[in-house]
Amino acid sequence: MSHVQPLEKGIILSIENLSISFGGIKAVDNLSFQIKEKEIFGLIGPNGAGKTTAFNCITQFYKPNHGSIRFLSKKDVTVELNEHAVHEIIGLGLVRTFQNVELIRELSILDNVLVGAHIDYKTGLFGAMVKTRKAKKEEESLRLEAMKILQFLGIADKAMWPVGGQPYGILKKVELARTLMCAPRLIILDEPAAGLNDVETLGLADVIRTIRNEYNCAVLLVEHDMRLVMDVCDTICAINFGKFLAKGSPKEIKLNKDVQVAYLGTQEDQV
Amino acid sequence: MKKLLAQIKAYPYTKYILLGLVLATIPSLVYFDVLKSSYVTLVGVVMIYTIVSLGLNLLLGWSGLISLGTAGFMGLAAYISAYMTMNLKMPFEVTLIVSILIPVAISVLVGLISLRIEGLYLAIATLAVSEIFRKTFAEFEFITNGFSGKSVRYPTFFGFFKLDTTMTYLLLVVFMVVIMILIHNLINSHVGRALNAMRGSEAAAQAMGINLLKYRLLAFALATALTSTAGILYAHFIKYVEPSKWNLGLSLNILAVIIIGGVRSIIGTFVGSLVVFAVPDLVLKQIPYFGKIPNFAYIINGILIIVVILYYPAGLIRVFNDGKDAVVKLFKKSRGKTV
Numbered sequence: 001m002s003h004v005q006p007l008e009k010g011i012i013l014s015i016e017n018l019s020i021s022f023g024g025i026k027a028v029d030n031l032s033f034q035i036k037e038k039e040i041f042g043l044i045g046p047n048g049a050g051k052t053t054a055f056n057c058i059t060q061f062y063k064p065n066h067g068s069i070r071f072l073s074k075k076d077v078t079v080e081l082n083e084h085a086v087h088e089i090i091g092l093g094l095v096r097t098f099q100n101v102e103l104i105r106e107l108s109i110l111d112n113v114l115v116g117a118h119i120d121y122k123t124g125l126f127g128a129m130v131k132t133r134k135a136k137k138e139e140e141s142l143r144l145e146a147m148k149i150l151q152f153l154g155i156a157d158k159a160m161w162p163v164g165g166q167p168y169g170i171l172k173k174v175e176l177a178r179t180l181m182c183a184p185r186l187i188i189l190d191e192p193a194a195g196l197n198d199v200e201t202l203g204l205a206d207v208i209r210t211i212r213n214e215y216n217c218a219v220l221l222v223e224h225d226m227r228l229v230m231d232v233c234d235t236i237c238a239i240n241f242g243k244f245l246a247k248g249s250p251k252e253i254k255l256n257k258d259v260q261v262a263y264l265g266t267q268e269d270q271v
Numbered sequence: 272m273k274k275l276l277a278q279i280k281a282y283p284y285t286k287y288i289l290l291g292l293v294l295a296t297i298p299s300l301v302y303f304d305v306l307k308s309s310y311v312t313l314v315g316v317v318m319i320y321t322i323v324s325l326g327l328n329l330l331l332g333w334s335g336l337i338s339l340g341t342a343g344f345m346g347l348a349a350y351i352s353a354y355m356t357m358n359l360k361m362p363f364e365v366t367l368i369v370s371i372l373i374p375v376a377i378s379v380l381v382g383l384i385s386l387r388i389e390g391l392y393l394a395i396a397t398l399a400v401s402e403i404f405r406k407t408f409a410e411f412e413f414i415t416n417g418f419s420g421k422s423v424r425y426p427t428f429f430g431f432f433k434l435d436t437t438m439t440y441l442l443l444v445v446f447m448v449v450i451m452i453l454i455h456n457l458i459n460s461h462v463g464r465a466l467n468a469m470r471g472s473e474a475a476a477q478a479m480g481i482n483l484l485k486y487r488l489l490a491f492a493l494a495t496a497l498t499s500t501a502g503i504l505y506a507h508f509i510k511y512v513e514p515s516k517w518n519l520g521l522s523l524n525i526l527a528v529i530i531i532g533g534v535r536s537i538i539g540t541f542v543g544s545l546v547v548f549a550v551p552d553l554v555l556k557q558i559p560y561f562g563k564i565p566n567f568a569y570i571i572n573g574i575l576i577i578v579v580i581l582y583y584p585a586g587l588i589r590v591f592n593d594g595k596d597a598v599v600k601l602f603k604k605s606r607g608k609t610v
Contacts, residue, residue: 059478061474061477061478085482086477086478087477087478087480087481087482087483088480089478089480090478090479090480091480095478095479096478098472098474098475098478102471102472102474102475102478103471103472103475104467104468104470104471104472104475105471106467106471106535107464107467107471111464111467114461114464115464115465115467115468115475115476115479115481116479117461118461118464118465118468118479118480118481119479119480121461123460123461125457125462125489128456128457128460128461128462128463129453129454129456129457129460130453130456131456131460135460139460139461178479182480
């Protein structure tokens with residue numbers, strides 16, 4: 001991986017000139033931004049601005065047409081994410097949640113969280129089938145770790161309940177717990193407040209901050225709920241029609257003319 | 272009774288071993304003239320189909336992949352083992368391994384090509400492979416003996432230890448119980464969770480580091496390994512293999528087993544196998560007038576599938592659980608009155 005240019009000190013993710021188009025539509029157009037270590041970074045923009053597409057490019061669900069995405073992996077090596085398959089991304093220390101919760105309904109909450117530890121298992125197929133002592137030990141220690149995370153998020157008492165039929169707020173927490181299992185460097189949250197009520201959203205802001213402090217990871221957040229974004233983010237990047245619009249602290253973004261135009265329209269539009 | 276239930280919960284293998292012990296008594300019941308001797312063959316066949324269906328349950332129930340090629344792969348393993356023991360005079364142990372490895376290798380090859388497609392297309396692709404096998408069984412007479420069929424003998428271990436009907440039957444019991452326990456362990460491990468995740472949400476599975484192609488191939492290979500094991504046991508238990516047996520009807524019957532018995536349930540698979548493969552002979556044929564209708568079992572199975580999907584989508588195994596709950600409730604009620 002020596003051919004990838006190392007990231008500057010303190011930077012964990014660097015996106016340069018990222019572009020992807022579907023047919024004639026440029027969903028993301030020449031987008032660049034950087035995320036620092038332990039930073040809570042917000043990506044905002046009106047509907048259809050290309051936020052989720054940018055996300056999917058970073059996590060390699062889509063392969064971008066142009067640009068580079070450099071990431072400081074768990075082993076402190078700078079890697080080019082575009083060179084990795086989608087299932088390899090989590091191993092580098094980058095993990096995501098989904099806009100519409102993606103959990104396995106039939107499994108218990110604990111089992112769902114343990115899916116997040118998949119890459120940590122060293123037991124092979126045979127070991128799993130005959131349940132060797134090593135496999136048992138490994139399972140137990142990861143189970144304990146999962147319980148700790150559930151405790152941290154305050155849903156340990158529900159660990160054995162099936163996921164199907166749980167309220168949305170709980171499901172969001174289970175997804176969050178699943179991302180924490182792999183000891184990530186950067187967590188990407190896709191609209192974590194969507195479908196939550198006001199109280200739950202307030203709680204979420206605290207949870208995100210605690211995760212950053214306790215797990216020493218950066219958080220990239222795509223969100224529509226402006227109160228949450230303004231409340232929790234250190235830096236915000238605004239995009240519109242796939243293009244970079246502005247970047248700065250929440251205050252700077254609030255006062256930025258371009259952002260106001262993108263969200264509210266120009267004065268001529270409003271008349 | 273309650274203690275026993277608690278014990279079953281504490282030691283998850285107990286129910287499989289118990290089932291095995293109950294089934295193992297059948298030959299002695301036949302010996303004492305409590306049951307007809309045909310019961311040994313019937314229950315033996317049920318166990319063989321339980322093993323196949325467990326393979327399909329792993330594929331369809333847990334991993335969410337459809338296959339209609341079950342019968343073809345089962346027949347392939349049956350013919351390979353028959354040819355190896357009868358024509359090549361190979362020992363049963365070697366035959367067992369080779370007759371599993373060859374179908375698994377073929378299924379991995381088929382899987383590499385066809386697992387990129389999903390859903391109904393995968394079903395059609397596997398069905399095509401199965402039909403190719405069936406045609407091959409009929410045409411390659413120098414190996415398969417064509418339509419006149421091929422006779423096989425009971426397995427012989429270590430070259431001298433010849434099994435008889437009862438011993439072969441007990442061998443089936445051991446195979447089924449061991450496979451049930453192995454699958455139980457597998458689905459409760461990280462591999463099982465990966466298969467579940469693949470079915471539940473492909474996007475989430477990939478994001479959590481699960482290589483879809485790898486696990487699809489794994490599920491496909493494991494299902495084929497179980498199917499092959501059952502095929503070998505079938506050949507050596509029934510002692511006869513014919514090409515027309517391995518048709519789409521058999522594949523659909525095995526599909527019916529897991530839908531009727533219980534998707535994602537190990538004991539449910541056995542129940543389903545019992546319903547689909549034993550009930551027609553045990554019950555339906557005894558019914559006056561209706562029992563004489565050819566393929567009456569298919570009609571009953573069809574009705575059963577509709578009823579089960581409507582009222583018990585998780586399979587007949589839920590009926591037992593609901594019954595148990597009802598009994599427990601009744602128990603509590605009567606106790607509440609006395610106190």
